[in-house]
Amino acid sequence: MTVPVCTNAPRLLVESFPTRYGIKIKAVQVAAPDRGGWGHDAIWSAVYASWDWQACPRLLVVYEATDGDRAWWVLMGGVRGEVGYDLDNPGRAVGFAFDVPGVILHELYHALGCKEHNMDRCHEHLARIKRGGR
Numbered sequence: 001m002t003v004p005v006c007t008n009a010p011r012l013l014v015e016s017f018p019t020r021y022g023i024k025i026k027a028v029q030v031a032a033p034d035r036g037g038w039g040h041d042a043i044w045s046a047v048y049a050s051w052d053w054q055a056c057p058r059l060l061v062v063y064e065a066t067d068g069d070r071a072w073w074v075l076m077g078g079v080r081g082e083v084g085y086d087l088d089n090p091g092r093a094v095g096f097a098f099d100v101p102g103v104i105l106h107e108l109y110h111a112l113g114c115k116e117h118n119m120d121r122c123h124e125h126l127a128r129i130k131r132g133g134r
């Protein structure tokens with residue numbers, strides 16, 4: 001089973017996803033949006049302007065972590081990224097590269113449609129994708 005994902009970091013995504021799920025990540029559209037700014041709205045405005053959402057139901061953009069992101073990371077106990085506006089319909093995520101492979105994997109789960117932090121549910125969701133569901 002191959003799942004299409006739009007991204008600015010195709011190799012990183014493919015290499016970060018464990019093979020044990022029997023799901024392969026395939027980067028189908030690559031673009032490199034500038035990071036619009038610091039906050040959620042600025043980041044998502046830039047991301048939304050760079051892709052055709054009909055063609056990209058699943059998307060993960062990876063930005064280089066800034067010093068501000070690193071401070072936020074320390075103060076807030078590890079903010080790894082941003083999920084799209086519509087939290088009931090995950091599938092869109094931004095990750096900040098902290099040289100932590102777990103960050104990319106975490107955001108990749110969101111990009112595949114897993115909601116916030118229930119891994120049992122996430123594994124069920126991945127099994128559904130594997131069976132050909134959404």
Ligand SMILES: [Zn+2]
Pocket residue numbers: 106110116117
């Ligand atoms: Zn999360």
